Amino acid sequence: MPGPLAAVHRFNDAHPWDHNAHYHRLLLDRVPARVGRALDVGCGTGELVRALADRAGEVVGVDADPRVVDLARAATGERPGVSFLVGDAGRELPAGPFDVIACVAVLHHLPFAPTLERLRGRLAPGGTLLVLGVHRSSRFTDHLVDAAAVPANLAVGWARGRRARPESMTAPTAPAAMTLPEIAREAGRVLPGVRLRRHLFWRHSLVWRAPG
Structure with missing residues (x-):
């Protein structure tokens, strides 16, 4: 690993913070004020589930x-309307339909298009699919954004101070294989009209609303 990048990883190990949870607010801003059913795929310790419970029955x-x-169950307690299941999103999902489905930092672990098709099939008419993903940088603009993310990442980590690694960050990770153009092409094929946005901190989002 090159020296500068290795230094960033050492800093992150000493000042860990959850880059995925940083974007929960962005996802929640795309959720209606009240919905019936919501699903969080790859829910981790349940932070986003608990936030969605403020809007969903x-x-x-x-x-x-x-x-x-x-x-997740221990952190949530006996909250009405909230449940957690053990399941592999690549093979099984709870029966739908759901008005909102969130999927955070999961798709790069799974077959991309088939998983999107499975999620699409669980959406209610007019429902919203929210994906936060990671991608492999391949273009000059990608590397420019990556470079801009480094000092911002250090600033956030420094502001938060030294702390234990959050439980939400202890799950096994895998490097992203797909580039943004590949993600855009495949997501557009499965989800016509999907909106793709690149974000700082090595993330992108996909937002799609099912036909009503």
């Missing part, structure tokens, strides 16, 4: 890691 969180699901 029922929220289901699904994660493949039984230990993490236990942590």
Whole structure:
């Protein structure tokens, strides 16, 4: 690993913060004030599930890691309308339909297009699919944004100070294989009219509303 990048990783190890949770507000801003059912795929320790519960009558969180699901249940307690399940999003999902489906930092672990098709199939008419993903940088503009993210990442980590690594960051990770153009092409094929945005901190979002 090159020296500068290795230094960034060492800094992040000493000042860890959840880059995915940083974008929860962005996703929630695209959720109507009140919805019926919501699903969080790859829910981790349940932070987004608990936020969605303020707007949805029922929220289901699904994660493949039984230990993490236990942590989510313990952190949530007996909150009405909230449940957590152990499940592999690549093979099984709770029965729909759902008015909102969120999927945060999960798709790069799974077959991209088939998983999007599975999520699309669980949406209610007019429902919203919200994806926060990671991608492989391949273009000059990607590397420019990556470079801009480095000092911003250091600033956020420094402001938060030294702390223990959040439980939400202890799950196994995998490097992203798809580039943004590849994601745009495949997502556009499965979800006509999907909106793709690149964000700082090595993330992008996909937002799609099912036909009503």
